[in-house]
Amino acid sequence: MSTTATAHTNIALIKYWGKKDPILNLPTTSSISLTLEQFYTQTTVTPNTHSDQLILNNLSVDTTRTHHFLNILREQLGHFSPLTVTSTNHVPTSAGLASSASAFAALTGAVTRELGLIRSNESLSRLARRGSGSASRSLYGHFAVWHEGVDDISSFAESLHAPDMPIALVVAEVSSDVKKVSSSEGMRRAMTSPNYGDWLNQSKNQFVDMQAAVMAKDIEKIGSIAEDNALSMHALNLTARQQAFTYFTSETQQILNIIQDIRHQGLLAFATIDAGPNVKIITTLTTAPHVVAALHDKLPQLHIETATSGSGITYD
Template structure:
């Protein structure tokens, strides 16, 4: 029997990943860059034993359906094959992120699971190699293995489509998350990507522009130019959503409160507070800002949203093992 428990933080893409070049291997059409956040994370415990008679998957304390467990088993098989092992595995995962609400819960979830499997099976993969495995569960999970600003290089194959750390973001970087709607979205990212790639006439321009934005944003990070960083981030998000709206059946994740949040941020900029919006495949708005100004921005946004809808986060770290004391809070025994 072997066990491990790992924490991974979610990440928010500043240069977005949208669209797969390979549906099976989760190879992206373009490279991307994200910021890992300390305020949202997943803790995952895995236990491997030849006494188990089937794989089992619990999420937030609830035993999952056969269909959901089959998806996880497919991911577990990648590690079983690599380790040349065939035991069944029990997975217990707790998301401190609303699931499937456009807040990147799958990124932290599969990064934590990949990290726990790597430890429990004694594979000892380095994080860049491990990112090629995490990618097979969720593309954005590739980036959640590292902290700060992280690039996911699209690569040309499953072996080199991986994440690399760019910068620890320890220069007054923060984010205010506006949770417009924490419910699961009606159109999954996977389906939304497929429809956009296949039917939007704007999509080729999106891919070309994303590659240029990646070069520009890395230069801004290198010289710690926050204003340029924010401008590129906001433009990237709006271009991605524009490409979705151009799909044959338009994909619109915006809700009225999403627009309200975007307008509020623009008003804050007019008042001299540098902050910029980004949105993933969901209605929730993330406000990139200086961490030192996050409380002020949150206070301004309470004119439109309840305090329960607003979360401040600084940069997050890469994956790490849970201590026995932390694991015990979930009734997970590591001994």
């Protein structure tokens, strides 16, 4: 018997960048995300008689992180036999496009269904959070909020129940290479920045403002707040007292400059960047083709995809 689940990536509009409890993956801030339809992970779990195994994109790969997470699920759900986890990522891995979010959300859903357990998405979000914090938000479609909480119970994600709107994300893929600084390591370093406390306070205010913008379907306000939040987050990396670093490349900066030029032309376009060099441009469905054309004009070799609001976890 086997069970398959599909979960989509999400892009944080208000970022999660720091852990107050690394074991429980409790974040230092609450966050808000948009789930993307075009990027997703499909995961099938099948019992086996030997040991946990991970097959990713048709290749048998290191199981350390997956095995650790499955053992957490065994502690939470009761012991279960070893599993073969067969996963297909329709998103570059470890390049700042939230592949771990969709992967651990799909794995959590597949395992619980394989065990015959029907859990609410809120309950699943607490479990998925232990594998990857952002995975808590990938249980939901459209806009989701992850409450930072103070313990395992109070740190969970839920849908914002936002109205439909013609929002789009133009994804400019600078690199699909595995990033040199992992998200967890990047967060650890960023928390040593002398500006980290100020960023936390700013983020709390932006969290409130973003919810209001989403419910008002104000895409320009959504984009403006998201860009400020993201660029401030990346500034922490540059000012870290322990091993300052950046995910930006020269091409990342060039894309940011192009986005500013697009805005000066009167078009709606705002950038957000997660832990990696790739840039996501928040815009509308009607403006997205103009953004793509402007990027290709200056960077003709750039790989670009346009993503739309995506659905929550599904099961086959």
